[in-house]
Amino acid sequence: MNLKNITAEKLVSLYSNRGFTVTEVVTSTYQEIERIDKDIRAFITLCPLRALEEARRMDEQMASGEQVGPLAGVPVAIKDNIAIRDIQTTCGSRILEGYVPPYTATAVERLRRAGAIVIGKTNLDEFAMGSSTENSAFFVTRNPHDLDRVPGGSSGGSAASVASGTSVLALGSDTGGSVRTPASFCGVVGVKPTYGRVSRYGLVAFASSLDQIGTLSKSVRESAQMLEVICGFDHFDSTSADHAVDEFVKNLDRPIKGVRIGVPKEYFIGGIDPEVKSKIESGIHLYEGLGCDIQEISLPHTEYAIAAYYVIATAEASSNLARYDGVRYGIRKAGNSALQEMYRETRHSGFGKEVQRRILLGTYALSAGYYDAYYLKALKVRTLILRDFQQAFERVDIILTPTSPTVAFKIGEKTADPLSMYLSDLCTITCNLAGLPGISVPCGRNSQGLPIGLQLMANHFQESLMLRVAHQFEKAGGFSL
């Protein structure tokens, strides 16, 4: 069975009408993976024994009329930087070879409690560092819409799996756009919640002040359902937000007439593909037709966001990745030589090129003599970017932009020049710097049939409004503009 045209609610209702058993669906999901994933390569690890055992138990529960969770029997894919007990976590890196976590991430635990069935772990750019999933140490994941193109990154495996129908829902992580960009490139919905909304417990740290777990699905409703399950305070994460979780699903159909939508002019200049621009403009017209109040706004410090981001993210990464030293996790090289030599050789052979480049850059930005000039300055610019948004949200409720200035690019097109890859994150990284929630929804396709993504951002903890505005776009036909 291909799950491409089946949403989570549909599947749950099929189960309750006894249309299918969970075991049948899970079994056929693995058959579909066998059939198509050799070309797409969304998965690093599959866990069929465990999934089928969970499916069997779920079928028993359903047969005996027991109450089951809102995601009962729904196949989910998990990005391979999110820990699940007893299943290897690779982060797309050689350095974690053989690492099997002894605990499960809170977000996964909550999905399971809601009845979801984990199918496998998906490919990513090594340690989530990249925008194309080409930086995985294992293999490149391909875009289901065009196998010569990237699926976006870093949660490329999760997005490609949902888009190709080898899972219904997926978890990704978003540090600078890593859920929203692949959602945009693969034509699915991707949500990055407010910083702290979803526990980071069990998410392997890349840049701790920016990282957030997010969702991928075909419809806004499914993401809303998933977020209701995974959001909320968790005492295992010291930055977890103690903020009430609204009824995201229930609120989806409330009218959006009069909602003020700001369109920042800085997101439409230079480098934006004309076809992307034109579809986003059609999206804006659609909202006008729905009675929203469209306003041009300015976020004047946008042009500095990439520079600030790549200092802050790499500085935090250089510190977070110091733990991979051959002692605690994964591989160890030159085990008989002196300690420092062992550290260096392990790290040299275990980390890929992009990760080493970012560690070097971050270490440079934090080193004596450069800390003030780079790191501290970037943190101050972050304040200016946050202020831009605070001022904008006094006038508008939602901010609308493209998710990416382009459609999915060709495999290999940007790998030779790291800076050009960084620049592709232009539209998504401000959201992380400011800790805001953001969503990418499909907004039609270009003349070659490649998906285009429209991004909505809201103020802190305004996911409910953001999801509602996105859902109404979907309902009004926005996904196929």
Add this chain to the structure above:
Amino acid sequence: MKISEADVEYVAKLAMLQVADDEKRELAEQLSRIVEYVEQLNKLDVSRIEPTAQVVTSVKHAIRDDRVAARTGSSDAGRTVKLFKVPKVITDR
């Protein structure tokens, strides 16, 4: 600012990374381009701006009561082993 091969070597040492000789030049060039791009931040006067290290949301006090909570650690924690083989930590350098 241009990053030299010597800078790469120095930073690699701080970061506990090894950089092969034939990679140094390429890395110096790539990092120079990125750092030059980052230097556009110098156009902004931020002398009176406070830094934001973390966008604090509604974080609960991170310190909990000193009570025994459910454990989540490795089941190997209590395992009895006689010896661990570790790399040499004392060298003459």
